[in-house]
Amino acid sequence: MNGEFLQAIEQICKEKGIEKETLLEAIEAALVSAYKKNFGTAQNVRVNMDRDTGAIKVFALKNVVEEVDDEFMEISLQDAMKISPNYTLDDMVEIEVTPKNFGRIAAQNAKQVVVQRIREAERMIVYEQYLEKENEVISGIVQRIEKNNIFIGLDRTEGILPANEQMPNEAYHVNDRIKVYITEVRKTTKGPQITLSRTHPNLVKRLFEMEVPEIVNGQVIIKSIAREAGSRTKIAVFSPNKDIDCVGACVGQRGIRVQQVVDELNGEKIDIIKWNDNPKEYIANSLSPAKVLDVVVDEEDKAARIVVPDNQLSLAIGKEGQNARLAAKLTGWKIDIKSQSQYESYIDNKEL
Known part of the structure; x- marks a missing residue:
């Protein structure tokens, strides 16, 4: 000494x-x-x-x-x-x-x-x-798989992708490179414990920010996201500049921008809809790709009855109710969808 x-x-x-x-x-x-x-x-x-x-x-x-x-x-x-x-x-x-x-x-x-x-x-x-990177997306390499948990190699450490944060339609293999969303960073005696996600709605948000410069510079704003990971996501966008097509900016020329996000999410379907401060228009947009004939809103209960053409009913509701469910999540409104003939019958019975 x-x-x-x-x-x-x-x-x-x-x-x-x-x-x-x-x-x-x-x-x-x-x-x-x-x-x-x-x-x-x-x-x-x-x-x-x-x-x-x-x-x-x-x-x-x-x-x-x-x-x-x-x-x-x-x-x-x-x-x-x-x-x-x-x-x-x-x-x-x-x-x-x-x-x-x-x-x-x-x-x-x-x-x-x-x-x-x-x-x-x-x-x-x-x-x-990594605390500074919480709620951000980073790239990592699959290191090992233990008891359904995936351990992802990151710069100078590793993170854990728990079973409940994995996409159901994805298979993970050692040495695969994937993008993950950091949900939590905790301090432990063995070093930082970093929890990752592939299912979090904000993963989609961050991926769009990487692909769409207009989102980063504030010309396009993501207002809401509803996601059923591995299957379908609805994202509502808005631009304070009337000259900018917010949906077109996110889709990109020949769909290249949205396709990059879809590819990263292993083929997950993405509906990009235009946000509107008018509930009727916003709810109608949220049911894309279905066409909507009419929207009747109950402001007090925040509930809406939607009328669609008879041949659009199954499309509006979606497989196992997914389209309607995501639209309700996206808008925050209760949604009841009826075909035109169902609605007309309902009105006639009401009048009787």
Whole structure:
């Protein structure tokens, strides 16, 4: 333990972003434990490392008393005054007890502490790096599959894609490169725990942001997303600039932009609809690709009755009710769909 050791500590602290004094205090605390363990003592001790030379000294701390009951913890006033005439009762006396061979033990323990603190610092750096990326999309490589959980290799760490965050129509294989959405970053003793998703609606949002510059610069705004992962997504968009076709911007020339998102989502169908502050128009748009004849809204209950042509009823409802369900999720309105003949019959019966 010498000046070169301190220089090495200083260099490590700069590279790893660790406070030098914090590291030295941790080394001193570890050396206290090492001293007690190796020399079988119950003494109250303090270890001091000289900040300039690296020299290490061990001091026994003893309380000044009139009569000594515990020689490890106490010293008589008479003996204390031999060290310094200024000591009085209840003072704490420090007596150097540095063993001759303590340097080797100190070096070994100091190395362990430094390695441990470096690991902790690196874990903290990775944690903070990914905490900033929470709610963002990143690329990763499938590393392994354990108990239906997929472990994704990321830069300097790995994340977990739980079974409930995996798309039902996807098969995952080791070395596959995929885009994932970071839902949560938690600090643990083993480093950051990063939870990923392929099913989150915001994955679709972030993918569109990557493909559509107008979304990034604020010319097109994503107002709402409703998703049944692996099957279908509806996304409502709006532009504050009347000269911009918000749906066309998201679709892209010959559909290239939306196709990039569809490909990344393994063929998931995407309906891009125009948001409108008029509930009737917005709800009608939300049922795309079905054509809507009329929308009757109940503002108080936020419920809407939609009338579609007879040949469009199954399209409006969708397979197993999916289209209607997603439209309701997207708009936040309860939706009841009727064919034109059903609605006319309903009106006639009501009049009767």
